[in-house]
Amino acid sequence: MKTDLITSLYVFMLAGFIGFEVIRRVSPLLHTPLMSLTNALDAIAVVGAILLAGEHKTTLSTVLGTIAIVAATSNVVGGFLITDRMLKMFRASRNPKP
Amino acid sequence: MTSLPSTDLIIEITYLIATALFILSLKWMSSPTTARHGVWAGELGMLLAVAGTLLNRGIVDYKWVAIALVLGTIIGVPLGKVHMTAVPQRTALSHAFGALCVTLVGTAEFYLRAPSVPRFMMSVLSMEVILGSLTFTGSLMAAGKLQEILPQRPITYKGQNIVNLGLLAAAVGVAAYLVIHPDHMYLFPIILVIPLLFGVLMIVPIGGADMPTVISLLNSYAGLSAAAMGFVLDSKLLIVAGALDGASGLILSVNMSKAMNRSFSNVLFGAFGQEQVSVKGGQETRAVRSATPEEAAGILAAASKVVIVPGYGMAVAQAQHKVRELYDNLTKRGVDVKFGIHPVAGRMPGHMNVLLAEADIPYDKLLDMDEVNGEFPQTDVALIIGANDVTNPAARTDASSPIFGMPILDVDKARTVMVIKRSMAAGFAGIDNPLYYLDKTLMLFGDAKNFVGSIVRELSGGDSHG
Numbered sequence: 035m036k037t038d039l040i041t042s043l044y045v046f047m048l049a050g051f052i053g054f055e056v057i058r059r060v061s062p063l064l065h066t067p068l069m070s071l072t073n074a075l076d077a078i079a080v081v082g083a084i085l086l087a088g089e090h091k092t093t094l095s096t097v098l099g100t101i102a103i104v105a106a107t108s109n110v111v112g113g114f115l116i117t118d119r120m121l122k123m124f125r126a127s128r129n130p131k132p
Numbered sequence: 133m134t135s136l137p138s139t140d141l142i143i144e145i146t147y148l149i150a151t152a153l154f155i156l157s158l159k160w161m162s163s164p165t166t167a168r169h170g171v172w173a174g175e176l177g178m179l180l181a182v183a184g185t186l187l188n189r190g191i192v193d194y195k196w197v198a199i200a201l202v203l204g205t206i207i208g209v210p211l212g213k214v215h216m217t218a219v220p221q222r223t224a225l226s227h228a229f230g231a232l233c234v235t236l237v238g239t240a241e242f243y244l245r246a247p248s249v250p251r252f253m254m255s256v257l258s259m260e261v262i263l264g265s266l267t268f269t270g271s272l273m274a275a276g277k278l279q280e281i282l283p284q285r286p287i288t289y290k291g292q293n294i295v296n297l298g299l300l301a302a303a304v305g306v307a308a309y310l311v312i313h314p315d316h317m318y319l320f321p322i323i324l325v326i327p328l329l330f331g332v333l334m335i336v337p338i339g340g341a342d343m344p345t346v347i348s349l350l351n352s353y354a355g356l357s358a359a360a361m362g363f364v365l366d367s368k369l370l371i372v373a374g375a376l377d378g379a380s381g382l383i384l385s386v387n388m389s390k391a392m393n394r395s396f397s398n399v400l401f402g403a404f405g406q407e408q409v410s411v412k413g414g415q416e417t418r419a420v421r422s423a424t425p426e427e428a429a430g431i432l433a434a435a436s437k438v439v440i441v442p443g444y445g446m447a448v449a450q451a452q453h454k455v456r457e458l459y460d461n462l463t464k465r466g467v468d469v470k471f472g473i474h475p476v477a478g479r480m481p482g483h484m485n486v487l488l489a490e491a492d493i494p495y496d497k498l499l500d501m502d503e504v505n506g507e508f509p510q511t512d513v514a515l516i517i518g519a520n521d522v523t524n525p526a527a528r529t530d531a532s533s534p535i536f537g538m539p540i541l542d543v544d545k546a547r548t549v550m551v552i553k554r555s556m557a558a559g560f561a562g563i564d565n566p567l568y569y570l571d572k573t574l575m576l577f578g579d580a581k582n583f584v585g586s587i588v589r590e591l592s593g594g595d596s597h598g
Contacts, residue, residue, distance in 0.1 A: 039252055042363055042371060049372040052155060053379025059162040062475060062500045065384060065482030066219060068161050069351055073226045075154050075174055076377040079358050080204075081185045082237050082365045087200060088191030091244055098240040100196045106233040107204020108211060109226045110178055115212025116222065118171045120486055123216075124164040127494040 067120040074113025080106035139187055146184030147369040153177030154373055158380070164495050181369060216490045217447055220343065220479040221278035227350045228271035234357045235264035239324065241364055247315035254314050256363040258307035262327045263357035266300075269331030271350050277335065278343060278479055286339040299330045341444070341521075343479045345388040352381025384481050391475035391501075393527075393538035420556070423574040425586035428550055431574075432458075433591060435512035435548075437468045439504060441541055442484050443477050445518015445553075449580035455517065456491040457588045465591075470497050472504035472514075472541050474522035505542050514546035518580050520553075524565045534563055549573040552583050 060068050083106055086099030153173045160170035191197070214222045238260040245253065276282035303326040310319050338346050359374025361367075389395070423431075432438060440459070446452060462469045471493065477484045485498050499507070508514060516523055519541075526533040527540045543549050544567055551568060553575060567573055576583055 039363075042366065042368070045368050046359060046363075046371050046375050049375035050379050053158075053376040054383065056155065056158045056162075056376075057380045057383050060158070061163060062387075062473075062482060063485045063495055063498055064161055064164060064167055066223075066480060066486045067167065067482070068158075068380060069223055069347070069384065069481065070219070070226070071157065071161060071170065071174060072351065072355065072377040072380045073223065073230060074178070075157065075373050076230050076355055076358050077233070078150070078154075078178060078181055078370060078373045079230065079233050079237065079361055081181055082361055082367065082370060083200075083233055084182070084185050084197050085188060085190060085365075086237055086240050087196045088186075088188070088193055090193045090196075095240040095244055096193075096196060098236040100200045102233040102236040102240075103197060103200035104204040104207065105229040105236075107201050108208035109229050109233075111205050111208025112211030112222075113208075113226060114171055114175050114178075115209065116214070116219070118168060119212070120216070120219075120489070121164070121167045121171060123486070123489040123492075124167070124495045125489075125492075126164075126496050 063124070064121075067117045070113050070117045070120070074110055074117060077106040077109035077113060080110060139189060143184040143187055146180045147367070150177035150181040150184075151369050151372045153180070154376060158376060216486055217450065218279075219486060220347065220483060221275045223480060224271045224275035224278055224347055224350065227347070227354045228268050228275065230354045231264045231267035231271060231357060234354075234361050235261050235268055235324070237361060238264060238364065239320075242320055243317075246317045246320070249314040251311050251314075253364065254311040255307075256360045258310060258323055260357050260360035260364055262303055262307060262323055263353050263360065264327075265324050266327035266331035266334065267350055267353040267357060269328045270335050270346075271331075271354075273332055273335035274338070274343065274346055274350060277338070277340070284340045286337045286342075288337045292333075292337055296330060296333050299326055299333065303327050303330065340479065341476070342392075344476050344481050344483070345385055345392065345394070347480045348381050348384035348388050350381070352378050352385055355379070355381055387475055388481060391539060393535065418569045420568050420575045421571075421573065422577055423550070425576070425583060426590050428574065428576055429587045429590035431548060431550070432462060432467070432513055432515070432587065433465060435462075435467055437470075437507075437511050438462060438513045438515060439470050439472045439507060439511045439543075439546065441472045441474075441514060441516045441519050441523060441543055442488065443474075443517065443519025443522065444479060444483075445520075446580055447478060447483065447487055447518070449518060451517060451580035451584050452487045452491040454581050454584040454588060455488070456493055458584050458591075459493055459497075461588055461591045470499055470504065470507070472499055472501070472507075472543075474501055474519065474541055477519060477522060501539060501541060508542045508545040511546040513548045513550060514543040516543060516549065516551045516553075517584065518552065520565055521563065523551075523567055524563065526563065526566055530566075543567065544570060544572075547572065550576055552576045552578065552580050554579065 083099050083102035086095050090096050154177050157170040157174035160166040277284050303323050306322045355374050355377025359371050362370030459469050473484045523541050523543045525544045527535045527538040
């Protein structure tokens, strides 16, 4: 599904604005898990690496793609794991005052 | 062949849903009560997108893909299980992995397309590999410094910024030439190697206390390079994920630079390895009042409101669990205990919050700077554990101070200030802290973990003979 450059730029711009608005609302309390979560989401680059390794066009592209999958997958797995571990630790007071 | 085109559509729909889930994932991070839903949304989105990709008819060989996915998981699991104190270096390392992936894909895409690469394609490709490779080595350096494999001390020399910016300009120049003449393929390695070198040199002048800004900035670069990869591959999903990550890193970097009173351009140009200020003058030996754990325990027990201000020193001393015992003990006595957390306390944004949450301190007791500053005038005791510059009142009052203008925690407004500190050595910025010489300040000299432990012992023992 080929799209033109301008459409892609629009997507980038809109996503940037959404990013700013959404991230601005994240409590400073959670800035560390936020960073590990965005890191895991960013590893969606694995999609590009899978195509590269799977399409098997040249030896170079397969080798580079395979290494890229390893790097990105470790971020996906490690990133989600640690984010969840961190968030599990955040708990409210047992009897919070009104 | 009429049924097949629908596979493409299915793939695109999985990407669309994944994109929505990623945005929701970040939206749910706004509050600790919904944050775990955010992780689940992210995981589901990732699963969908990867599954969709595997349906792609272009994939002729699943063997390497499968091996790589398994290998990545094997590496990823231990990285997800590191100790909480190692989270800053783990984060830096994962920025490096993300950047590595992007750089490798960019390199492969160039050699697949060369020598006839359209100009726009070549521009985003260059952006992808330049940002990717400098983030790769920069993040490795940052991780090395945080893990203390590399010297943490900033290394500076004359003309450092000129050398660094010159290198970056050279890389951009070569990239621009390649955009016009993509058939000069031999030039491509240059736009890989120069940024790799630049990434190393960029981190060399960075000291430990600047790490929160640097990690945020590298986070942003990693995101932007992934977005560039999205343009190369024409993947909206990747563009959105990269833009979200880039925006997140950017917001955090701006926050961090504001909290350190540095201009954002100062940060952007890698000049955050600040000019070394040598504050030698005014070395009169002023008297400080010190106190024993027993005295400190007495004052804390008599207080009705205590604010604890943790800093990197608490993390280094691994004192957070002792701090929790102190919190429990005081809370049981009916003392209102809260924590005041400066944005740049620790080695990455939110570092202190994670350590205290791990020690099982409820998050509603962890206040950020703006929330807690209004409370100090009604506070009986401000207890500072391993923090220094972020409590320095000179930032508010002394226009000649190098940190003048930096937002600080107004601990000096509390009735009594107690500072747990190893010695009178100056803080990271090498600036004397007038807080220590106030009449209301008591210095508690010693290792944070041991000292807090002693206070707790006094408090629990004090019940029997008090």
